[in-house]
Amino acid sequence: MTTVDLPLLPLGRGTDLSSERGVECPGDLPPASDPDLVARALAAKEKLGDRVFVLGHHYQRDEVIAFADVTGDSFKLARDAAARPEAEFIVFCGVHFMAESADILTSADQQVVLPDLAAGCSMADMARLQQVEDCWDAFAEAGIQDQVVPVTYMNSSADIKAFCGRNGGVVCTSSNAQTVLEWAVDQKADVEGGAKILFLPDQHLGRNTAVLKLGYSLDDCVVWNPHRPNGGLTAEQLREAKMILWQGHCSVHGRFSPDTIAELRAEIPGIQILVHPECRHEVVTQADLVGSTEFIIKTVADAPAGAAFAIGTELNLVKRLADRHPDKRIVFLDRTVCFCSTMNRIDLPHLVWALESLVDGVVVNRIEVDPDTEHYAKVALERMLELPGKTQND
Numbered sequence: 001m002t003t004v005d006l007p008l009l010p011l012g013r014g015t016d017l018s019s020e021r022g023v024e025c026p027g028d029l030p031p032a033s034d035p036d037l038v039a040r041a042l043a044a045k046e047k048l049g050d051r052v053f054v055l056g057h058h059y060q061r062d063e064v065i066a067f068a069d070v071t072g073d074s075f076k077l078a079r080d081a082a083a084r085p086e087a088e089f090i091v092f093c094g095v096h097f098m099a100e101s102a103d104i105l106t107s108a109d110q111q112v113v114l115p116d117l118a119a120g121c122s123m124a125d126m127a128r129l130q131q132v133e134d135c136w137d138a139f140a141e142a143g144i145q146d147q148v149v150p151v152t153y154m155n156s157s158a159d160i161k162a163f164c165g166r167n168g169g170v171v172c173t174s175s176n177a178q179t180v181l182e183w184a185v186d187q188k189a190d191v192e193g194g195a196k197i198l199f200l201p202d203q204h205l206g207r208n209t210a211v212l213k214l215g216y217s218l219d220d221c222v223v224w225n226p227h228r229p230n231g232g233l234t235a236e237q238l239r240e241a242k243m244i245l246w247q248g249h250c251s252v253h254g255r256f257s258p259d260t261i262a263e264l265r266a267e268i269p270g271i272q273i274l275v276h277p278e279c280r281h282e283v284v285t286q287a288d289l290v291g292s293t294e295f296i297i298k299t300v301a302d303a304p305a306g307a308a309f310a311i312g313t314e315l316n317l318v319k320r321l322a323d324r325h326p327d328k329r330i331v332f333l334d335r336t337v338c339f340c341s342t343m344n345r346i347d348l349p350h351l352v353w354a355l356e357s358l359v360d361g362v363v364v365n366r367i368e369v370d371p372d373t374e375h376y377a378k379v380a381l382e383r384m385l386e387l388p389g390k391t392q393n394d
């Protein structure tokens with residue numbers, strides 16, 4: 001088995017443009033204190049008109065969301081990007097893997113821009129192609145490869161999506177994980193020994209969906225550790241498992257804990273615990289409601305005045321919900337501040353720089369997936385987009 005050396009580059013110091021890891025912004029950024037930034041962003045957007053379409057993930061800062069033409073979770077944004085063939089430029093205010101997906105789903109003459117290339121995702125970085133290929137080879141050695149459908153969470157790099165596309169697999173998001181896993185199980189229903197799923201890279205979304213939606217037991221799930229020989233598992237364990245979870249997690253959602261839930265329930269009677277499925281299983285099982293960012297927003301919006309929620313997701317979104325619903329009590333499900341540091345890399349100076357550069361005819365920070373990767377990643381993405389209607393949000 002090949003060992004993959006993965007030194008984490010400090011954000012903003014790397015040079016590895018093809019990875020999720022950050023690189024320096026090469027341009028002249030306007031200073032963050034510039035009082036004219038809002039006017040400059042408005043003017044640049046106005047000049048670009050329909051040539052530009054700005055997408056904003058729900059975890060983005062307010063100052064950036066203010067300029068988004070649409071906001072959404074990663075599933076909705078992928079669909080929205082694909083539905084805008086007339087826009088020459090897609091400015092993606094989110095993270096690198098989302099911009100890659102937008103590039104894959106848009107036409108070749110549409111250019112996708114990520115205002116700061118250092119906006120990566122630590123979870124996506126936890127699954128590298130060589131590691132996943134080693135894992136796949138180990139499945140062949142254990143005699144189970146024919147039973148396995150690889151499923152990758154949207155939060156993965158394009159080459160991992162392409163791996164899934166090439167190997168009969170699919171992409172899922174936090175809105176449609178159940179539908180996608182059911183589809184994956186069906187693909188191998190007739191194979192001797194039954195279906196197994198390799199779920200990349202978020203072990204928590206995989207476990208939560210398998211156990212809480214598909215009725216698997218915790219014992220049906222094993223965790224593949226890419227840093228240990230044979231994933232730290234025996235061939236016997238692989239043969240018995242129904243769900244092989246990649247050992248990856250979100251550094252933001254991994255912080256929430258059952259202790260805080262108990263404290264908040266004692267402190268605020270009637271409070272509902274509303275969490276994202278990237279949270280750990282012991283948090284999700286203690287929660288009242290679980291769902292994607294889009295689901296969280298809808299749940300709060302639909303609740304009556306006076307409702308109280310402790311929300312376990314990224315802080316920019318929780319703060320925005322609290323501001324938007326002053327008639328409801330919204331608290332954050334962590335005692336400390338917990339922003340996604342890479343999502344936060346996109347700020348108004350970077351957005352202004354990207355938009356003004358486009359006005360000047362210069363496309364900065366273009367995200368372009370190579371044609372072969374794009375082809376197979378699109379196979380996996382389109383398998384997901386073609387699945388019948390039901391996401392949690394529809």
Ligand code: 13P
Nearest residue numbers: 073074075173174292293
């Ligand atoms: P969704 O947008 O699918 O809810 O995922 C949350 C997230 O962590 C995005 O990085």
Ligand code: SF4
Nearest residue numbers: 121122123250252340
């Ligand atoms: Fe990645 Fe988690 Fe940040 Fe989403 S919130 S971009 S999964 S680190």
